Amino acid sequence: MKNSKDQILIDRLADAARDAKVSRRSFMNYSMAAGLSASAATGLWTTQANAAPTRGGHFRLGAHDGNTSDSHDPGTYVTYSTIMLIHTFRSYLTLIEPDGSLGPDVASEWTASPDAKEWTFKLNDKATFHSGKKVTANDVIASLNHHRGEASTSAAKSLLSDVEDIVDNGDHSITLKMASSNADLPWLMTDYHFVICPANDDGSLNWQSGDGCGPYRLVDTEFGVGYHLVRHDDWHLEGAYFDEVTITVLNDPNARQTALVTGDVDGITQIELKTLSLLERDPNIEVDNVPSASTVTMPMFCDVAPFDNVDVRNAIKLSMNREEVIEKILFGAGTIGNDFHHSPAMPYWPDDIPQREYDPDQAKSLLKKAGAEGLSVELKVADSVFSGAVDMCVLFAEQAKASGIDIKVNRSPSDGYYSDVWLKDPWCVVQWGARPTPDVMYSLAYKDDAAWNESHWQNERFNELLLKAKAELDDDLRAEMYREMAMLARDDGGTLIPFFSNFVYARRKNVMHGPDLAASWQMDGARAASRWWFAS
Amino acid sequence: MGDILGLIARRLGLGLVILFVISIIIFFMVELLPGDIAQAVLGQGATEDNLAALREQMGLNKPAIVRYLEWLGGAVTFDFGSSIVTGERVTGLIGERFMNTLFLAAYAAVIAVPFAIILGVIVALLRNSIFDRVANVLTLTSISSPEFFLGYILILFFAVKWGMFPAISSLSQGMSLGDLLYRTFLPALTLVLVVTAHMMRMTRAAIINLLASPYIEMARLKGAPPWKVIVKHALPNAWAPIINVVALNLAYLITGVVLVEVVFVYPGIGQALVDAVSKRDFPVVQACCLIFAATFILLNLAADVGAILTNPRLRHPK
Numbered sequence: 001m002k003n004s005k006d007q008i009l010i011d012r013l014a015d016a017a018r019d020a021k022v023s024r025r026s027f028m029n030y031s032m033a034a035g036l037s038a039s040a041a042t043g044l045w046t047t048q049a050n051a052a053p054t055r056g057g058h059f060r061l062g063a064h065d066g067n068t069s070d071s072h073d074p075g076t077y078v079t080y081s082t083i084m085l086i087h088t089f090r091s092y093l094t095l096i097e098p099d100g101s102l103g104p105d106v107a108s109e110w111t112a113s114p115d116a117k118e119w120t121f122k123l124n125d126k127a128t129f130h131s132g133k134k135v136t137a138n139d140v141i142a143s144l145n146h147h148r149g150e151a152s153t154s155a156a157k158s159l160l161s162d163v164e165d166i167v168d169n170g171d172h173s174i175t176l177k178m179a180s181s182n183a184d185l186p187w188l189m190t191d192y193h194f195v196i197c198p199a200n201d202d203g204s205l206n207w208q209s210g211d212g213c214g215p216y217r218l219v220d221t222e223f224g225v226g227y228h229l230v231r232h233d234d235w236h237l238e239g240a241y242f243d244e245v246t247i248t249v250l251n252d253p254n255a256r257q258t259a260l261v262t263g264d265v266d267g268i269t270q271i272e273l274k275t276l277s278l279l280e281r282d283p284n285i286e287v288d289n290v291p292s293a294s295t296v297t298m299p300m301f302c303d304v305a306p307f308d309n310v311d312v313r314n315a316i317k318l319s320m321n322r323e324e325v326i327e328k329i330l331f332g333a334g335t336i337g338n339d340f341h342h343s344p345a346m347p348y349w350p351d352d353i354p355q356r357e358y359d360p361d362q363a364k365s366l367l368k369k370a371g372a373e374g375l376s377v378e379l380k381v382a383d384s385v386f387s388g389a390v391d392m393c394v395l396f397a398e399q400a401k402a403s404g405i406d407i408k409v410n411r412s413p414s415d416g417y418y419s420d421v422w423l424k425d426p427w428c429v430v431q432w433g434a435r436p437t438p439d440v441m442y443s444l445a446y447k448d449d450a451a452w453n454e455s456h457w458q459n460e461r462f463n464e465l466l467l468k469a470k471a472e473l474d475d476d477l478r479a480e481m482y483r484e485m486a487m488l489a490r491d492d493g494g495t496l497i498p499f500f501s502n503f504v505y506a507r508r509k510n511v512m513h514g515p516d517l518a519a520s521w522q523m524d525g526a527r528a529a530s531r532w533w534f535a536s
Numbered sequence: 537m538g539d540i541l542g543l544i545a546r547r548l549g550l551g552l553v554i555l556f557v558i559s560i561i562i563f564f565m566v567e568l569l570p571g572d573i574a575q576a577v578l579g580q581g582a583t584e585d586n587l588a589a590l591r592e593q594m595g596l597n598k599p600a601i602v603r604y605l606e607w608l609g610g611a612v613t614f615d616f617g618s619s620i621v622t623g624e625r626v627t628g629l630i631g632e633r634f635m636n637t638l639f640l641a642a643y644a645a646v647i648a649v650p651f652a653i654i655l656g657v658i659v660a661l662l663r664n665s666i667f668d669r670v671a672n673v674l675t676l677t678s679i680s681s682p683e684f685f686l687g688y689i690l691i692l693f694f695a696v697k698w699g700m701f702p703a704i705s706s707l708s709q710g711m712s713l714g715d716l717l718y719r720t721f722l723p724a725l726t727l728v729l730v731v732t733a734h735m736m737r738m739t740r741a742a743i744i745n746l747l748a749s750p751y752i753e754m755a756r757l758k759g760a761p762p763w764k765v766i767v768k769h770a771l772p773n774a775w776a777p778i779i780n781v782v783a784l785n786l787a788y789l790i791t792g793v794v795l796v797e798v799v800f801v802y803p804g805i806g807q808a809l810v811d812a813v814s815k816r817d818f819p820v821v822q823a824c825c826l827i828f829a830a831t832f833i834l835l836n837l838a839a840d841v842g843a844i845l846t847n848p849r850l851r852h853p854k
Binding site: 155220248249261 | 583584585586589590593619621622629688691695696699702703704706708709798799800801803807808811812814815817820
């Protein structure tokens with residue numbers, strides 16, 4: 001199977017991986033080129049490259065954004081600290097691996113019918129709830145049905161609105177039957193609402209008990225304050241190196257950072273960017289800065305003057321100096337945006353689309369062409385959109401003066417911003433969390449009839465491609481379609497996207513992680529508790 | 537004594553009326569908050585369908601006055617209803633939080649009250665000396681700084697630089713009392729610093745005011761030592777204003793700790809109130825506000841009764 005020369009190569013690779021000089025993806029490619037099978041290479045990666053994570057210890061995580069009113073109901077999950085918690089004690093059908101690929105969780109494998117209308121998920125035999133009960137097809141069906149039907153109050157209802165029926169195949173597998181094709185369905189199953197909980201006898205979902213089939217078992221729960229968990233020994237996946245995990249809600253950014261510096265916690269989410277450089281100087285702290293798919297959009301109503309003219313929209317897009325915004329507002333912790341809502345952290349990202357630069361001269365000539373010289377527009381924003389949101393708008397207003405555009409920044413109350421301003425005012429600033437695939441993002445906020453089509457953008461070709469790409473199982477063809485859609489959104493759409501935010505979080509130096517960090521959520525896709533370990 | 541019981545009963549009755557008026561104000565002020573509860577619960581990710589379903593489930597479609605009466609009916613029997621966000625009983629939700637706040641307030645009070653009064657007596661004794669000046673400057677500085685700033689300063693020195701106390705006061709179940717006192721020392725100290733100046737200066741002023749009285753001169757003339765003049769002759773007559781200030785500060789320790797709780801991540805009722813307001817969780821907000829109002833009314837009552845008890849002239853009106 002392999003000769004001694006290949007063995008030397010493999011040893012060298014393992015060394016490089018230990019020093020984190022090579023990513024898992026390249027490691028797999030090279031190892032397989034050297035004659036190893038995929039499973040052998042995976043095994044080698046986990047045992048050799050990571051210098052064998054050690055088990056044990058009590059991991060204390062400080063998480064931001066927690067509220068006394070948080071609950072176990074998967075339909076109303078909303079705060080970041082709950083998202084950290086649920087990835088620690090509950091499981092999903094599929095999950096996003098650190099390298100960004102889709103991996104198995106409670107579903108061990110999945111297949112689609114050729115028209116991508118029926119998806120069958122084979123369940124992992126080993127998956128067990130903390131109560132000791134095996135995970136059955138019934139539990140999975142009840143878990144998904146919790147987000148379906150008239151009576152459901154789930155915030156994720158719209159993601160499953162296409163599902164017509166979920167069938168128990170009787171062989172420890174389920175099939176989702178959909179009204180239309182969806183090649184992304186396995187990706188959708190990673191949405192943080194779709195946790196697997198045990199079913200009641202009547203087919204409803206028993207989420208209240210706090211039972212789950214994730215890597216850790218809940219021992220102590222106080223919503224908005226903290227959670228204590230211990231390892232679930234019958235967990236069906238590899239990892240869960242810590243014996244115990246505590247998640248403490250630390251809403252105040254200063255309290256979070258102080259707790260990390262004094263060693264009261266081992267890791268924290270969400271670093272205040274203003275003090276990032278100070279924190280990096282501490283020799284006991286490691287900061288992780290990961291490009292993410294979460295972003296800020298500035299949607300303009302394409303059916304309201306003056307934004308109904310595409311030249312005006314593009315002139316505004318050309319009037320922002322994005323590099324300066326990232327440097328001054330985000331302190332460098334951002335990835336430049338190009339006015340299409342598809343981040344490098346998502347699959348099918350088109351890397352060959354020219355970057356839109358700051359060009360006041362071209363903006364001027366576009367305005368002249370549109371007959372909109374001396375343009376004056378109002379931009380609504382609230383402090384809570386993101387830290388520095390108002391500052392960004394003021395900076396943008398200054399930059400836009402060079403193109404002869406007068407932007408009036410209107411600072412609105414944070415309270416009720418998303419019910420009173422967003423989708424109601426013709427131009428505002430909106431924060432978007434990461435979505436797993438371009439299809440989810442575009443269907444949610446760019447499709448012509450979407451409830452959240454925040455820019456009122458109607459483009460026939462874009463919507464045609466959106467449906468076609470959704471049904472396409474061939475990856476290359478899909479990537480080509482998403483490229484064309486990106487171009488349409490960039491040059492015709494009504495949304496200015498200044499940047500994609502980076503996730504910036506920190507840990508004590510003795511906390512170790514693999515070479516890649518998942519970009520779906522902070523703390524390695526919210527799975528730090530099951531993926532990280534203490535240096536021995 | 538019968539007069540005093542009558543007075544207490546009258547004041548309690550009046551307190552209830554005030555509470556009732558406050559409950560009306562609270563209820564309709566909360567109604568005025570912008571935004572929508574269903575939206576706040578489901579977040580940005582909700583569609584119109586979800587929102588409608590949730591509003592129906594929460595009973596938000598009833599008129600405000602009906603909801604107020606329903607709530608008031610429960611509140612008189614100490615049943616504050618259920619949180620509209622989580623469905624849990626409000627009493628269960630804030631009961632433990634309120635105990636935590638009481639504990640922190642008591643901890644701070646046990647240190648602050650004797651400390652402030654003894655310090656007040658000493659500076660009255662040594663008035664206009666260097667000690668008096670320094671004590672005044674220090675306590676006035678601490679009362680003039682916002683609590684969160686004091687908290688950060690204490691964290692910087694006691695937690696970050698010297699590592700003597702933890703920076704966050706997260707509690708866990710089954711903690712020993714010693715552990716509890718250790719973990720909550722910094723927030724308690726912050727509160728002590730905030731309330732000391734007021735009490736100390738009132739003690740000092742009340743005593744110095746009395747020192748000009750003829751009977752104090754008499755005590756001096758008969759040869760009593762200065763500390764005895766103050767403790768035995770002046771202090772008993774100074775109690776009334778001091779008790780008033782102490783009661784007000786005790787009320788502040790309970791109702792004014794929101795910022796301290798946030799800075800030290802202490803799970804008290806102030807934090808619960810902030811959470812509830814941001815979620816438009818009316819029953820919890822109303823219950824918290826009522827508890828705060830009741831605390832103020834009760835402590836003011838205690839102050840009045842205390843002032844009467846220490847003053848024989850008020851005890852035996854003509």
